[in-house]
Amino acid sequence: RNTTNYVSYKDLKKLMADLKMVYAAPDEAAALEELESFGKKWNSKYPKIYKSWSERWATLSTYFKYPNEVRKLIYTTNAIEGFNRQLRKVTKSKTVFPSDDSLLKMLYLATMDITKKWTGRRRDWSQIRAQLEIYFEERLEKAEF
Structure with missing residues (x-):
């Protein structure tokens, strides 16, 4: 960018x-x-x-x-940009926070609300995940999708 x-x-x-x-x-x-x-x-x-x-x-x-499926996932940033836009929308109305903790709490609550609306699946996700498991096996064993 x-x-x-x-x-x-x-x-x-x-x-x-x-x-x-x-x-x-x-x-x-x-x-x-x-x-x-x-x-x-x-x-x-x-x-x-x-x-x-x-x-x-x-x-x-x-x-x-990386294979093409994973490369496309890397350079497609629309989901990340949308998430950041929603966080900015929440913090924009309140310009001053009493403490850092209050900002973190507000961002945490906003994140919980935002992720509730995530219902769709990424097209070809099973194929992408299989490729990611090949390249990042040790990391994905710890995380659950």
Whole structure:
């Protein structure tokens, strides 16, 4: 998300379409090629984006060790953004809290209310969970879904 902080609105859709070619690539080699073509196209106008991605490529490329289902779960942040929006909505009306504990209690109660409304299941969740169990077996043994 920080990639687009300084991108002009008129270029945003085109730039993000080109950047999506990088993280939607089938494997790391193809993604690196797409990053190079992204750099050739956008480096003259937004050099910081290509520089940032290429400098952090070792960290970003670990994303490609996971199967497509898990990758989509990683880059799809709508559920998280919706949850954060609902928490902001609760705290927005009250600007001052008497203590940190009062804020934590309010966020806890809001979280309980928000999670009561979560009734839907994610499409392909059983397939995603099976993949997660392969990669994170020791972590998932402790947690119950």
